[in-house]
Amino acid sequence: MERVIHWEKPINNERFKKKEKIIQKQVLEWLRYHGWLVLRMPPSIYSNMKGLPDAVVIKKGRHVWIEFKSTKGKISPAQEELHNRMREFGAEIIVIREFDESFLKEKFLGKNNVHNRA
16 A cells, blocks of 8 residues: 655744844944844833834934845735824834845945945
8 A cells, every 4th residue: 555645845934034134233233233223122112012123223313123035035914004193103124135336235225325334
């Protein structure tokens, strides 16, 4: 008797989480190098405030909240709701899905943004 196994590749959320962590590390190191103060949100905060972005970076009075997602990662309804509410109060929120230096230069070092490293 032949044994038939049906297999579907499971969605591996851990793989996406690892990729998000790699992107987060690369981007935050890049921002630190360019003189930004980097504040990561500890996981304990999330239990009290669902949807809070992963980090906030600050330089010369500019505050940018950053949400990291893999290329396939989705913003949760709680994140979308809080991000929209934060934007109503003037917050700048950027979703970053990959380490793209030209995107980072445009968003964080562009002519309408903070220029120099110091």
